[in-house]
Amino acid sequence: MGFSVVRRYLPYLRPYWRLVAISGGSGLASLVAATLIPLVIKAVIDGPVTHRRPGELWPFLALLLGLAAAEFGLTFARRHTSGLASFAMEADMRNEFYAHLQGLQVSFHDNWQSGQLLSRCVADINTIRRYIGFGLVFMIVMVCTFLVVLAMLVRLDPLLALVTGIAAVPVVWLGHRFHREYRSIARRVQDQQGDVTTVIEESATGVRIIKAFGRGSDMLRRFEKEARALRELNLESVRVRAGLWTLLVYIPNLNLAAILLLGGYGVIQGQLTIGGLVAFISYLFMLNGPMDALGWILSMGEEARTASDRLEEVLRTQSDIVSRPGALRLEESSGRIRFEGVGFRYPGSEEWILRHVDLDLVPGETLAIVGRTGSGKTTLASLVPRLYDVSEGRITLDGHDLRELTLSSLRAQIGMAFEDPILFSASVRENLLMGRPEAGEEQIRRALAIAQAGFVDDLPWGLETRVGEQGYSLSGGQRQRLALARAVLGSPRVLVLDDPLSSVDVHTEALIEKALASVLRGVTALLVVHRPSTLALADRVALIEDGRVSALGTHHQLLEEVPLYRALLAQQAEEVAS
Ligand SMILES: Nc1ncnc2c1ncn2[C@@H]1O[C@H](COP(=O)(O)OP(=O)(O)OP(=O)(O)O)[C@@H](O)[C@H]1O
Numbered sequence: 001m002g003f004s005v006v007r008r009y010l011p012y013l014r015p016y017w018r019l020v021a022i023s024g025g026s027g028l029a030s031l032v033a034a035t036l037i038p039l040v041i042k043a044v045i046d047g048p049v050t051h052r053r054p055g056e057l058w059p060f061l062a063l064l065l066g067l068a069a070a071e072f073g074l075t076f077a078r079r080h081t082s083g084l085a086s087f088a089m090e091a092d093m094r095n096e097f098y099a100h101l102q103g104l105q106v107s108f109h110d111n112w113q114s115g116q117l118l119s120r121c122v123a124d125i126n127t128i129r130r131y132i133g134f135g136l137v138f139m140i141v142m143v144c145t146f147l148v149v150l151a152m153l154v155r156l157d158p159l160l161a162l163v164t165g166i167a168a169v170p171v172v173w174l175g176h177r178f179h180r181e182y183r184s185i186a187r188r189v190q191d192q193q194g195d196v197t198t199v200i201e202e203s204a205t206g207v208r209i210i211k212a213f214g215r216g217s218d219m220l221r222r223f224e225k226e227a228r229a230l231r232e233l234n235l236e237s238v239r240v241r242a243g244l245w246t247l248l249v250y251i252p253n254l255n256l257a258a259i260l261l262l263g264g265y266g267v268i269q270g271q272l273t274i275g276g277l278v279a280f281i282s283y284l285f286m287l288n289g290p291m292d293a294l295g296w297i298l299s300m301g302e303e304a305r306t307a308s309d310r311l312e313e314v315l316r317t318q319s320d321i322v323s324r325p326g327a328l329r330l331e332e333s334s335g336r337i338r339f340e341g342v343g344f345r346y347p348g349s350e351e352w353i354l355r356h357v358d359l360d361l362v363p364g365e366t367l368a369i370v371g372r373t374g375s376g377k378t379t380l381a382s383l384v385p386r387l388y389d390v391s392e393g394r395i396t397l398d399g400h401d402l403r404e405l406t407l408s409s410l411r412a413q414i415g416m417a418f419e420d421p422i423l424f425s426a427s428v429r430e431n432l433l434m435g436r437p438e439a440g441e442e443q444i445r446r447a448l449a450i451a452q453a454g455f456v457d458d459l460p461w462g463l464e465t466r467v468g469e470q471g472y473s474l475s476g477g478q479r480q481r482l483a484l485a486r487a488v489l490g491s492p493r494v495l496v497l498d499d500p501l502s503s504v505d506v507h508t509e510a511l512i513e514k515a516l517a518s519v520l521r522g523v524t525a526l527l528v529v530h531r532p533s534t535l536a537l538a539d540r541v542a543l544i545e546d547g548r549v550s551a552l553g554t555h556h557q558l559l560e561e562v563p564l565y566r567a568l569l570a571q572q573a574e575e576v577a578s
């Protein structure tokens with residue numbers, strides 16, 4: 001019934017224990033007020049009403065109004081404080097989940113649909129909050145109500161109380177059966193929600209492609225299919241819940257009929273006063289609310305439990321790419337990078353993407369990486385900042401295995417730009433400062449100059465213009481230049497640039513190359529290039545073929561000696577020209 005969820009997530013409420021205590025206290029106090037009301041009713045009926053003394057009604061009326069007001073105020077306090085505490089808990093859980101996602105390595109994200117992560121971070125955490133914040137409080141209040149009411153019933157009339165107790169047996173049995181049946185449905189509903197979210201997300205991010213290829217109707221069909229599956233699962237869950245609810249309403253009514261019959265008989269026989277019978281029935285009505293809520297809380301508990309399982313699947317995943325205990329903080333790197341017998345397979349894949357790669361970059365050297373598409377250039381570049389760890393061999397920086405350095409100090413030495421220049425929904429300035437929050441105005445200017453990103457000044461709000469998904473739309477070339485400026489900002493010792501100029505025009509490319517030449521002089525750089533002109537920036541060129549370095553030398557050496565290199569360059573020169 002979701003107790004594991006409670007055990008798992010209750011600690012999140014600890015910082016808010018005061019609110020929880022107020023909530024619990026007012027819940028119990030309002031229960032006491034509610035319990036007193038039938039006793040007052042009994043006193044009214046057996047007292048002033050039976051003895052026909054209207055004057056004595058007034059104090060009881062005042063008492064009833066007072067109790068009702070107290071119950072109202074206390075219920076409000078309970079809901080308000082439990083809401084405050086549970087929303088605070090939800091925010092903490094979401095922050096923790098997000099921080100965990102941020103800490104996970106790239107390969108984790110390669111294998112997870114973002115919609116599944118999104119639905120966990122939004123819907124599942126919400127489900128748990130509702131259960132802990134409302135469902136759980138309700139359940140506690142309900143159990144207490146049940147116990148108090150039972151005690152009062154026994155006091156009023158033990159026989160009738162026994163009948164009511166017998167009626168409770170099928171309720172418990174039903175709850176148990178429901179629990180088993182509902183669990184698998186709840187899980188399937190939540191997974192399906194993730195699939196629906198994924199389709200929506202992909203159509204939002206891929207809207208251009210979808211439109212350009214006229215695949216709108218295909219996407220719609222795909223969405224409809226997923227949405228229909230979700231609807232069918234939801235209907236199934238409604239069917240299971242409805243069955244339970246109907247019985248939960250039906251059983252108390254049967255019980256009520258039995259009590260009226262037996263109680264009425266008792267009053268006629270004089271074993272019970274009329275006021276006593278009315279009070280007894282009032283207590284039974286007090287159970288109606290909790291009974292109605294029981295089905296709802298049971299299903300909520302199951303949903304919270306599967307939501308918790310789904311969150312655990314992510315939270316359990318630990319990143320392999322972390323700073324080892326005792327890792328070295330590299331303060332100032334000289335920039336010497338060596339690949340020693342490096343081999344790489346993507347996690348979960350059998351295929352070697354890189355094998356036996358040996359490279360030695362002396363400080364200040366620029367090494368260009370050239371190869372056919374799919375030959376492993378991007379993969380090679382992403383090993384340097386440890387976006388992935390090597391599968392065999394090792395990469396060293398200043399003689400230290402990358403895995404023996406702290407991640408933050410390693411990445412602080414490296415400036416990166418990738419093929420796909422991702423900008424975030426933030427200002428140009430924030431996008432630039434992403435990796436180097438401490439960089440000053442002058443450094444920003446210099447980085448923009450190197451990347452030939454003077455267009456920034458023509459944006460409506462200059463550096464403060466919002467770009468990225470919900471911001472000012474930039475061209476592909478403009479995005480690349482900002483990404484390049486971001487990489488060179490703060491003068492890192494090592495630059496890893498994966499085809500940073502693919503979308504800029506030939507004229508701008510020439511300008512960037514000129515500016516880059518001065519930057520590259522002091523730093524060690526790994527430069528994945530497609531265009532022959534960029535090769536002029538490199539001291540040496542490594543040709544990658546089938547995951548191996550098949551040739552290594554200066555541009556001119558390779559041109560003379562390696563036919564594949566000539567062929568690749570000729571082909572790419574043609575592409576540029578066309
Ligand atoms: N995340 C991944 N998981 C599994 N395999 C991958 C992943 N990324 C790339 N690959 C595979 O690794 C191989 C090398 O890809 P990579 O992106 O390194 O090529 P590339 O040389 O950069 O190509 P391009 O010139 O087109 O950018 C390809 O066969 C690709 O299918």
Ligand SMILES: [Mg+2]
Pocket residue numbers: 377378379419498
């Ligand atoms: Mg690539």
